[in-house]
Amino acid sequence: MTQDAPLLSVRDLRVSFPTRQGSFQAVRGVSFDLGRERLGVVGESGSGKSMTGRAILGLIRPPGRIEAASMTLEGRSILDLPERQMRKIRGGRISMVMQDPKFSLNPVMTVGRQIIEAYRLHAAAPRDQARRKALEMLEAVQIRDPERVMDAYPHEVSGGMGQRIMIAMMLAPGPQILIADEPTSALDVSVRTEVLHIMDRLVRDRGMGLIFISHDLNLVAQFCDRVLIMYAGRIVETLPARDLHQARHPYTRGLLNSLPRLDAPVSRLPVLARQDSWRDDDTLSPSDGDPLSPRADTALPGGL
Amino acid sequence: MTAAPTSPDSPQTRPRTRRDWLLSDAPQTRRQARLGAIYQGWLTFRANKLAMLGLVILVLLIGMAILAPWIAPQSPYAQNLADRLQPPSAAHWLGTDALGRDILSRLIHGSRITLFIVGTVALIAPIIGLFIGTVAGFAGGWVDQVLMRITDIFLAFPKLILALAFVAALGPSIGNAVLALALTAWPPYARLARAETLTIRNADFIAAARLQGAGRLRLLIGHIWPLCVSSLIVRVALDMAGIILSAAGLGFLGLGAQPPLPEWGAMISDGRAYILDFWWVAAMPGLAIFTVSMAFNLLGDGLRDVLDPKGDKS
Amino acid sequence: MLSVSDLNVWFGQIPDRVDAVRGAGFQVAPGESFGLVGESGSGKSTVLRAIAGLIPTWSGSIRVDGADLREGRRDRAFFKTVQMVFQDPYASLHPRHSVDAVLAETLRLQGMDRIDQRIVRLLDDVGLGQSFRFRYPHQLSGGQRQRVAIARALAAEPRLLLLDEPTSALDVSVQAEILNLLADLRAEHKLTYLMVSHDLSVIGHMCDRLAVMQQGRIVEILPVADLRAGRSTAPYTAQLMAASEGYRALEAAPAP
Numbered sequence: 013m014t015q016d017a018p019l020l021s022v023r024d025l026r027v028s029f030p031t032r033q034g035s036f037q038a039v040r041g042v043s044f045d046l047g048r049e050r051l052g053v054v055g056e057s058g059s060g061k062s063m064t065g066r067a068i069l070g071l072i073r074p075p076g077r078i079e080a081a082s083m084t085l086e087g088r089s090i091l092d093l094p095e096r097q098m099r100k101i102r103g104g105r106i107s108m109v110m111q112d113p114k115f116s117l118n119p120v121m122t123v124g125r126q127i128i129e130a131y132r133l134h135a136a137a138p139r140d141q142a143r144r145k146a147l148e149m150l151e152a153v154q155i156r157d158p159e160r161v162m163d164a165y166p167h168e169v170s171g172g173m174g175q176r177i178m179i180a181m182m183l184a185p186g187p188q189i190l191i192a193d194e195p196t197s198a199l200d201v202s203v204r205t206e207v208l209h210i211m212d213r214l215v216r217d218r219g220m221g222l223i224f225i226s227h228d229l230n231l232v233a234q235f236c237d238r239v240l241i242m243y244a245g246r247i248v249e250t251l252p253a254r255d256l257h258q259a260r261h262p263y264t265r266g267l268l269n270s271l272p273r274l275d276a277p278v279s280r281l282p283v284l285a286r287q288d289s290w291r292d293d294d295t296l297s298p299s300d301g302d303p304l305s306p307r308a309d310t311a312l313p314g315g316l
Numbered sequence: 317m318t319a320a321p322t323s324p325d326s327p328q329t330r331p332r333t334r335r336d337w338l339l340s341d342a343p344q345t346r347r348q349a350r351l352g353a354i355y356q357g358w359l360t361f362r363a364n365k366l367a368m369l370g371l372v373i374l375v376l377l378i379g380m381a382i383l384a385p386w387i388a389p390q391s392p393y394a395q396n397l398a399d400r401l402q403p404p405s406a407a408h409w410l411g412t413d414a415l416g417r418d419i420l421s422r423l424i425h426g427s428r429i430t431l432f433i434v435g436t437v438a439l440i441a442p443i444i445g446l447f448i449g450t451v452a453g454f455a456g457g458w459v460d461q462v463l464m465r466i467t468d469i470f471l472a473f474p475k476l477i478l479a480l481a482f483v484a485a486l487g488p489s490i491g492n493a494v495l496a497l498a499l500t501a502w503p504p505y506a507r508l509a510r511a512e513t514l515t516i517r518n519a520d521f522i523a524a525a526r527l528q529g530a531g532r533l534r535l536l537i538g539h540i541w542p543l544c545v546s547s548l549i550v551r552v553a554l555d556m557a558g559i560i561l562s563a564a565g566l567g568f569l570g571l572g573a574q575p576p577l578p579e580w581g582a583m584i585s586d587g588r589a590y591i592l593d594f595w596w597v598a599a600m601p602g603l604a605i606f607t608v609s610m611a612f613n614l615l616g617d618g619l620r621d622v623l624d625p626k627g628d629k630s
Numbered sequence: 631m632l633s634v635s636d637l638n639v640w641f642g643q644i645p646d647r648v649d650a651v652r653g654a655g656f657q658v659a660p661g662e663s664f665g666l667v668g669e670s671g672s673g674k675s676t677v678l679r680a681i682a683g684l685i686p687t688w689s690g691s692i693r694v695d696g697a698d699l700r701e702g703r704r705d706r707a708f709f710k711t712v713q714m715v716f717q718d719p720y721a722s723l724h725p726r727h728s729v730d731a732v733l734a735e736t737l738r739l740q741g742m743d744r745i746d747q748r749i750v751r752l753l754d755d756v757g758l759g760q761s762f763r764f765r766y767p768h769q770l771s772g773g774q775r776q777r778v779a780i781a782r783a784l785a786a787e788p789r790l791l792l793l794d795e796p797t798s799a800l801d802v803s804v805q806a807e808i809l810n811l812l813a814d815l816r817a818e819h820k821l822t823y824l825m826v827s828h829d830l831s832v833i834g835h836m837c838d839r840l841a842v843m844q845q846g847r848i849v850e851i852l853p854v855a856d857l858r859a860g861r862s863t864a865p866y867t868a869q870l871m872a873a874s875e876g877y878r879a880l881e882a883a884p885a886p
Contacts, residue, residue: 032339032359056801057772171670200669200828201873227801270806272835274858274874280813281806281835341769342761349728349764520722523684524782528739529709538735542726 017087018045019188019221020068020106024081027063027072027245038063038076040245046189050215050222052236052253054229056267060245061225065191068223069108070098086188104134107182111194113174117166124162127181134185149180153210172203176210183214189221197227208235229256229267241267244291263290357622367618373611381427388421392578401594411596413586419600422578426601429579430608433494433563433572434556440498442548445505450540452506453513454532464510470503476565483571490579493572497562501555505548512544546623553616557609564605580605631790631822632658632681637690639673639680650676651688652846660789663816663823665833665854667870668843674826675717677843678792681824682714694790710740713783717795719775723767729753729778730763733785740786752781755818757811773804777811784815791816793825797832809836830874834858842867 027039039060044051055061067078070093083091090101102108110116118126127146131137137145143162150158153176166174175195182190192211196204212235215222226232232239233256241249241264249261259265266284339356343349361367380387389409396416404411410419452463470478482496516522517540525539564581566572568588573579575586580601587598639651651673658664666674680688683704692699695711716722723732733752737745753763756777767775776796783791796812797805813836816823827833833840834854841851842864850864862868 056803202669202869205873229802267802270803272806272809272831274831274834274871277835277858280810283807283810284803341765343764344761346728346730346764349730349766353766520716520718521724523679523682524714524716524722524779525724525735525739526684527682527709527712527714528736528782528786529706530735530739534739539724543724 018047019086020046021082021084022046022068022080023083025064025067025083026079027060027067027076028079029076037245039067042242042245042247043081044240044247044250046221046223048219048221049238050212050224050236052232052239053223053225053242054227054232054239054267055242056227058244059242061242062193063245064242065108065193065223065225068191069102069106070095071102071108100134103130103182103187104185105187106189106191107185107187108191108193109175109178109182109195112198113171113178114166114198116178117174119166121165122162123164123166123169123177127162127177127184130181131184145184146180149184150177152183152214153177153180154206155180170203172199172207175199175207179207179211179214183218186218187220189223190215191223191225193225194227195224196231229264229271233257246291248290261290262287361618361622364618364621366614367621370611370614370616370618373607374615377427377608377611378431380424381431384424384428388418388424390418390421392417392422392425393576394418401590401597403594404596410600411594413583413597414590419583419596422583423580423601423604426578426580426583426604429490429573429577430560430563433490433497434559436494437497437501437559437563438552438556440494441501442505442552444498444502445507446509446541446544446548448502449506449509449511450513450536450544453510454517454536454540460510463506467503467506470500471507473500475500476562479562479566480569480571483566488571488574490573490577493563493566496566497559501559504555505551508547508551509544512547513540516540516543550616550620550623553612553619556612556616560605560609560612631660631662631695632824633691633693634677634681635691637677637680637688637692639676639685639688641685641687650846651680653690654841654843654846654848655690656841656848656851658790658822658824660822661820662839663825663837665837665840666824666826666843667828667830667833667840669828669870671845672843673846674828674843675794678714678794678824678826682712682792683708706741709788710786711788712790712792713786713788714792714794715776715779715783715796718799719772719779720767720799722779723775725767728764728766729758729770732778732782736782736785742785748785752785755784755815756781757807771804772800773808776800776804776808780808780811780815784819787819789820790822790824793823795827796825798828805832812836830857830870842870 022045023043025039025042026037028035028037030036042060042064053061053064063072066072068083070078070090072078078091080091082089085101085105090098093101117123124143124146127149128139128142131142131145132139135142146162147158150161155161155173155176161169161173161177166177169177175198179195190211195211196207199207211222214220222236224232224236233253236253239251239253239256240247241259241261243263249259249264251259256264257268259268263284263286266282269282270284272278272281337348338352340348340352343352361371394417396412398416399408399412400414400416402408402412402416408418408420410423413419413422448463448467452460478500479493479496482499483492486492486495522535522539525535530538563572564579564584567579567581567583568585570582570585573582575582583601584598584605587594587601591598634657635655637651637654638649641648641650654673654677656664666677668674676685679685681692681694681699683699694708699708727735730749733749734745737748742748749763750760753760758774758777758781762770762774762778767778770778780796793812797808800808809832812823815821823836825833825836834857837854839851839853840857841848842862843849844866849866850862852862852867856862857867857871860871862871
């Protein structure tokens, strides 16, 4: 999968937020390489998977802090770049698709204008050329009537359409890496498949790297080439996606087992028994904060 | 929120200090939970330096009002025509006015009047607004229509003009000024409370309470009011400055406190005639109004951090 | 236990009236667990809300325990028989009420005695210890909140529980815990469930029979066993099945 040098290389990435009780580390030493592949990042809420995606783009707001031993895009460091250069990379070379198109599209601007503006921000192209590019992108995401959609406002399009528009917008400047943060969780299953097909094809045809952040193990197993499993801000296991069901880490196994299955009915679902040892292993330095936010459903003595 | 050093989730762990006890994520009693919530709020508020400044100024103001007879160097009414229009000096720190009264003493005593006006208006207007707004928003239909049209009528007049009309009809006095201000100040609160109610009304927790058989009155008072009150408090604190200025405006026009009461607005009005040659007569009460207004604004900003339920909880 | 026939639910008035549910009908036997499946906008949650009395504009017949429900307010006896658990545990608890306050108010409204003991019992029933009693919602995780919401629904000791996507906002490991809890409670309290979900596998795990909804209509009612065996008749059901199996890669994709 990664024959040539990696597109993106991250070493010992840490994201921390100051709280009253001391520093809270949302991401604690994450390292990985991304080639021209579909890399899945899986974990529960609070595992730091979204924070990892945002940290790559420098989208952590102060007082949150991003630290890393190194973070390089095609060999050039993108760590601690000034905001102006970061903005060029963001959208130009690394794009991000968020969970819900409703919140990522500007409600008072037509779809066409948003795509055109996004494109012109990164490519100094004249207006009519940008418009042609926008139409072309809408066609690429299989929107049948691009002219009409160009003039529509975001509230006039469905969720699946909105997400396709987001993808079109993000891909227009021709980035090398696409980070998709739960791009299909807000969509119905039937629409979901379509959106995934589109992403899949675009990423393959353009030889892009895709970071696909999701909580859905089965989806990632089928859609991605390689999977990182995150727990409490760390990567606990990395494996080829097709081998996900042979995962060895008890956390991954526990997650897989806790899914109800139509083809294999059980009377009780196995419950994930969390162990503190999953949070840290000996190779990594001990943490100085509690890695789980209150949302993270930590295992407590009193049950859940 | 999860405390790193202690392990707050196991009930056996004894919290070590009072701070830990207050910040515990697993309070053992109703009292601890409530005090903990208040303490969290206080910590958030304290982090806002400017809000703390506002709070300090207001505490000083209240202290000044309470202790006025003891800390004022002279009587606010003692005239001394020989000493009229003296500039600030050791004997009169802030100078004297046209009748030779000590401005500092008058300001100190005037703080009582200011606090009285502000306090009463701040109590009456939001309560009227809360009541009308939540009833309108919650009931909907024609009740909403009627109440909101009344609100619109009040909103259609400039506040001060309406207050002027009230005072003109009722006769000039502090009490009537307060009443006029309160009656003109409530419509924005009603609008705000209604808007909040409309968003809360369809929330799942209201539906859940309804499924337990909760009546409309209980939903209104027990579930909707607590969520509206916080935004109203913030709004009141931010509006305080405006109320002080309106009260001063009425005083300035001679429709509020009557001479010789040392109301700050009336004092500016008195100093108006001498503003070019004896600037301090008008400037000192002006400065006092400015300081207090600013303090309330700062306080309101801080309260917004604490009370906004959408705000960050950690 | 519950019998719905020719149920129509609509929103708004004639010129822009939206018909959310059209002619839905199904029966749920006492002690049964019945599922409603469909995509967003199929009207599955609307059916639940109409039964609960949260939507006043409906026609047709809803019978609970043999008693016909009328439009307008439900009476006390109804709330003692039927309770509901909502989808989003972040929205279904009042942000300013502690767990204790929520349960105490509910018990008082339902006219229960020995409130203190009952709160202790309820918290134990849903697997939350006493240490959770005085917490506020923001001090709870999503799964813990959903447990509180379940405790609240159980406070009235109802016999029919309406479950509106009770786990779709939760992580899978937490979903397993909540589903197990719901199964245990059903056995223990002899409850009847009407469960709505977009997730066929969740319905398959929890329910005996299910109805598939599409655009406000019920297209098929069948036992879960038939669904597993692929004996569904409506093409839409097969479509849902295929989609829920996850993503199939595009064929003939050239290796990058």
